[in-house]
Amino acid sequence: MNRSIRIASLFSLLLILVLIANLSWIQTFREDDLAQNPLNGRAFLEMKSTPRGQISAGGQILAQSNQDANELYQREYVTEPEAFGPVVGYLSDIYGAAGLESGLNSVLNGTDSSLFTSQWLDVISGKTTHGANVELTLDPAVQEVAYEQLSQSDYEGAVVALRPSTGEVLAMASSPSYDPNQIVNPDTAESAWEEYTSDEGAPLLNHATQESLPPGSIFKIITSAAALENGYSTDSTVTAASEVTLPGTTTTLTNYGGQTCDGGGTTTLLTAFQYSCNTAFVETGIDVGADAMRAAAEDFGVGQSYDLGLDNVPGDLGEIPDDAALGQSSIGQRDVEMTVLQAAVMAGTVSNGGVRMEPYLVSRVTGQDLSELSSHKPESAGGIEPEIAEQLTELMKASERHTSGYAGVEIASKTGTAEHGDENTPPHTWYVAFNNDVAVAVLVKDGGGFGTTATGGKVAAPIGRAVLQAAGGF
Template identity: 60%
Template structure:
């Protein structure tokens, strides 16, 4: 009997010890994790008693808080909310937070350690503590042009525009967008959330930064970079054949519409192959350059990297390159190659900036409730980039490519189009356009993707679908920055 009591007592003590250890772990080490969990709605009721900071773009208020009759501050998104929703995000009692509202939550609600001094100052002076504001790098005219160009055609896709010399993101548009206001309104949140999450086009997904897609021919910029490292020049001889057989296989790859490259001979120049986007030439050159140079070139442009924008970003990548057949397919941006629109814009911006790759950033500065600047985010050059001479060569090739692109009307733009196959042969391709302008000392670089051909079927091309959007965004940016 005594033995049974002792065993029961020991077992009870062990359970008590386990409980104490668990409580210690939760309170001492995971308190912040649980307290700041985006699904912990108690946070929002506590913080709704504090005026949350505003989010700005070029002087326009994208997000603000107002005190209502219930005594709490309520969030609203007053400026063209569908155009900014995917980047600004939302903060909801029921569905947590997303976008910049999530990435800069501590700054906006005033709890970030960087605001410790301000919090104490408010306390000592008996003032209401307020969250700090975020000033984005977005130029409203550019953002709204990008969004409107996508939506007026009913396109599902994205646009990113960057200032090459600084990495400032001037536009980051995703279509379809969404209006955050119904999500943060408790009376409409459930219905709005159901509509958004059931939409097959996934409006809550930021296509510009979170989704990676096959790159198609815009990836020939990277293949050309690898080729130049191997000794190729614009005048180097490459195949002009209309098709090429992948090494060690019976699989053939063809040029667009099965055409020969150039005047019809067996060979042509790299300059002609780039301007006409001849697949066979780039398969040949990519294999000759080798997998190591190909990977090195991709890394120089940031393929495989994520960026800290305050919103989620995807890394993309090349996938495995087990043999020359895989390398040949990847050299034209197919097989396992996948990149985000943000990465495509960084690629174009790196060429425009003489090979210097700048870190893209979405927030320009943080200001206090009195709008005094607390922190500024300066331009930062990243370690990996491209040799300036390589960038200059690519710039010339991209100038000539623009002249051969549908709809060219004499603009001083350097560009590359892409048409990326995915799914079966009857599936319309994703269409791409990357460009910068002016072609010298560019003020803006842009990347556009329109998914599934934009309704133009299997014959859709980057030149016919995406290029007009890119040109309109470049024009809007150049006008806004004058």
């Protein structure tokens, strides 16, 4: 055989082998990424030809499919679409899918492997194949209160309420929000998309799970846990000085307003927590060390994401190269970041006697005849010792008495005012609280219109108490 022909033949064979290998790789390992991707045109058309399952909460339909003149199923968002939008998401012909519509796509369109038996029975019985229905843990009344508390004041931020004993999410509100119907409707999709994507408040972002920000003083719950796990008690002596100098630097950190804590000198950990004295927690955090702080944060779920059917970021303590960085981190500043969901889980862990439960949004999945196909079983994700949780509860009740004047309700809470940007940038304000097997976390970004004088007690706490009350917390 001519040498040139032989080389060309071998090269062609090599190309064929590469093509076969590539196709095998795609078919075997990338099927979910490509064939099942909601942006895949063919799969999307097939999906639109099948009745998609409903999404509901508390007996109210949040999302359903209706057949149009072309016999394709179009998605409609029925109940309070802006209140539920960042959780439910959207399914658009143009812009694909987001939220639970994306995360639970295979369940809703009926292709999930867990639905094989029910789909097979539909086929042999001659029924039209349907997607499965998803019932959420959200309480519509609590969700509405949470969203209205944010939106009526044009706040940017989020609220999460959950049941500490099980992990079920009762409310997850994000503001600013959006109407998914506007993205789904072909007549309004383009203009709505341009409006939402150009909004500086990022309405298409779920601010409860997809945004991680400095938590400020609510992080003192974790610093306190680290201290209590390493020899401290609520009566341990800590500094009450108005300011401290970070080790190895000339930088000073002060208490709010430059005040001393309980008159100056020294005080107890209980009093320092009650009045949220920065200086005490800077020194305490440095004393227990970075390893203890990281371990405590991990116990509360910082750095962990959850299988909710929604994108959620893990949060982080960031780099802690020295004691100066550790002191700043101990009061929830520097590189420390948490999501509102993680803040709610943190409060829920204390409420639940130290047991951290996996948060979840899907209560159960049902077939087209509404028969139950699967239900969620609560799962523990770790946590802290019961005696530590008991002492933290004592600290948080003292904090609530100081913040609210104690109106006779046994709420346990902690506020946070997180600095970011320069000294002229309004702080992020936080509030976490629990009572009666309900835990809540609130974030209002950039001071909520109160400027640099904004505090967690002034801005975020009233929202948290309203949501807590709506959920049966008191």
